[in-house]
Amino acid sequence: MPMLYAAVVRPVIDRVHVSLRRAVRPEVKDLYARRGLTPGLEIDLYAALLDHPVPEAAVAARMVYWPFDPDAAEAPGLVERVDGHWRLTGPGREVTVEADKVFAATAERLWSYRPSPSMPGLAAVEAVLPLVQRLLEAGRVTGGPVFNALTPVWEPTDASPSALLNTRLEALRHHRADAHRAAWIGAGLTVDQIQALAPGPEREAIEEETNRLDAPVYEVLDDDERLVLLGGLGALADGLTDR
Template identity: 35%
Template structure:
């Protein structure tokens, strides 16, 4: 394949096209999982008890998995910090999470048990939502998203987070992606769970790129939400695509097209 052939879908364009496809597929599966999790959540104390465990599952489910204060702030950058800490207070009170003096979070034994059960539930839900007819497609997507994640975890393809802290402060260089990646994938993890979690983690990679882009344009987490469509918004989206392009540069042209086609074919 010639260099000319590769230019028709460069990394930044692939990142732009992939983002809404990933959002559509992930949100549909996550919504189905949330609807199916009511009984599981009640067994552990209800929504107040499980709180951010679901969002941080890809790291806190790992033995000894930790999410530090900067990573948590990046994951929740669009939410009120005081409100987030109150949610964590409840999880700590329910014995699901330990919050260390420096703000680092880890799951308790009970919290880890919930996450083990959650992974099992997600296996059932994704098997139902995506179905056996998509088996070969899921296998390809797991391979391709694995390549993207491996690239995103390297320095060359990582998002430049300078100045992309919550609220527009410089410093939070761990980013949301760094807080949840690499996803915990114990041996035998079903393909549906692998894909669900990998898509979720990849969304945080783009979220960091977006935060870096709006920060560079002088916005905060509050102001970017209120920014209407127009030239300024378009420029930020294009800069987001540029910053998010790194992992996609490692895919060959056929793989980029296959990624988009397989995501488009999944229900959601």
């Protein structure tokens, strides 16, 4: 059951994450542009970097699917490498704290939208938030190197439930990402090969292994709680107000 659940909940989590990232993009770009900057590594990892320095090896693994030049990432002066870790500079912390406020306000706007009385709106956020926190705690045992490097996430004392859910879901996604990297590396593939791999038995085997490695984190929830998590996240609006 946990393996099947891991497969089913993944696109639901991804939909919430991707839709929020898409919704904040114009305002975050404007926030940076007013400072003569463009978003970089610091915005990809802001939820972790606002809390603690992140090991360079974990960042390299996190960025394995994209061209990544550490020197270029460091050049704008928002992040720096110190003693084998990436950390925010003063200006980097300033801009990412402001970006976090954009994420929080946008999440509140999107997820409070109820085009139908059957949609729970922010009640769904309240329902799933403690469940996601339990998954993050369980992930300290079941997660891989990137998950463990990028948790815990920054949670200011005045953060709204929507703000907390945003950063906690961001962290939870790394649990599966670690599982996927382990699956294709275990199959003897390179990053170029996994990105080029077409649908078929080999791809299915890697996805099955990914589900197997991701599944243990969900064992901390009982069947009813898994349904609450799946249904609550699935009920969150994803930008209909912007169409």
